[in-house]
Amino acid sequence: MPAIVDVSRALKVPGQAYAFEARPELEEMEVLGDPVRFEDVTASGEFTGAEERVSVRGEVSAAVTSRCAKCLSPVTIELQAKLEAVYARQPDPEDPDLYLFEGSKIDLTDAARDALILELPYRFLCSEDCRGLCPKCGKNLNLGPCTCQEGLNVTNPFSALKAIVQNDEEV
Numbered sequence: 001m002p003a004i005v006d007v008s009r010a011l012k013v014p015g016q017a018y019a020f021e022a023r024p025e026l027e028e029m030e031v032l033g034d035p036v037r038f039e040d041v042t043a044s045g046e047f048t049g050a051e052e053r054v055s056v057r058g059e060v061s062a063a064v065t066s067r068c069a070k071c072l073s074p075v076t077i078e079l080q081a082k083l084e085a086v087y088a089r090q091p092d093p094e095d096p097d098l099y100l101f102e103g104s105k106i107d108l109t110d111a112a113r114d115a116l117i118l119e120l121p122y123r124f125l126c127s128e129d130c131r132g133l134c135p136k137c138g139k140n141l142n143l144g145p146c147t148c149q150e151g152l153n154v155t156n157p158f159s160a161l162k163a164i165v166q167n168d169e170e171v
């Protein structure tokens with residue numbers, strides 16, 4: 001159980017911080033219609049007990065794979081997120097962000113996933129200047145122009161030249 005951390009020491013000695021490292025395994029999920037996969041998830045930091053609660057502070061990192069918003073090829077980024085979670089034995093209606101635990105072990109899976117999701121980029125791009133897919137034939141234009149695109153390339157230099165000539169005339 002790589003996401004389980006034994007917190008019995010913290011429950012016995014409240015206020016004392018203990019270091020931890022865990023490797024939660026997160027299931028693939030969908031975020032805004034795109035598949036997102038988390039690999040090499042590592043959570044590390046400290047946990048502290050206070051009465052019947054355990055506070056976790058640290059960070060979580062993962063290799064996150066989704067698809068490019070423009071060309072749909074797979075994109076993997078390294079993501080780091082702040083991990084801050086409080087574990088309690090009972091749900092508290094005034095504190096809906098609590099994670100629950102039983103006995104003397106906490107499970108970091110949900111907290112790690114929630115922290116990573118908050119840091120996901122607005123959209124994944126394979127590169128800043130991804131050319132995307134041709135809207136007509138669907139070809140990935142990063143791999144080269146398609147035939148519809150070649151047609152555009154032939155006419156573009158002429159229309160650009162025409163624009164320059166017109167500008168000169170206006171001056």
Ligand SMILES: [Zn+2]
Pocket residue numbers: 068069070071072073125126127130131132
């Ligand atoms: Zn792309």
Ligand SMILES: [Zn+2]
Pocket residue numbers: 134135136137138139146147148149
């Ligand atoms: Zn095309």
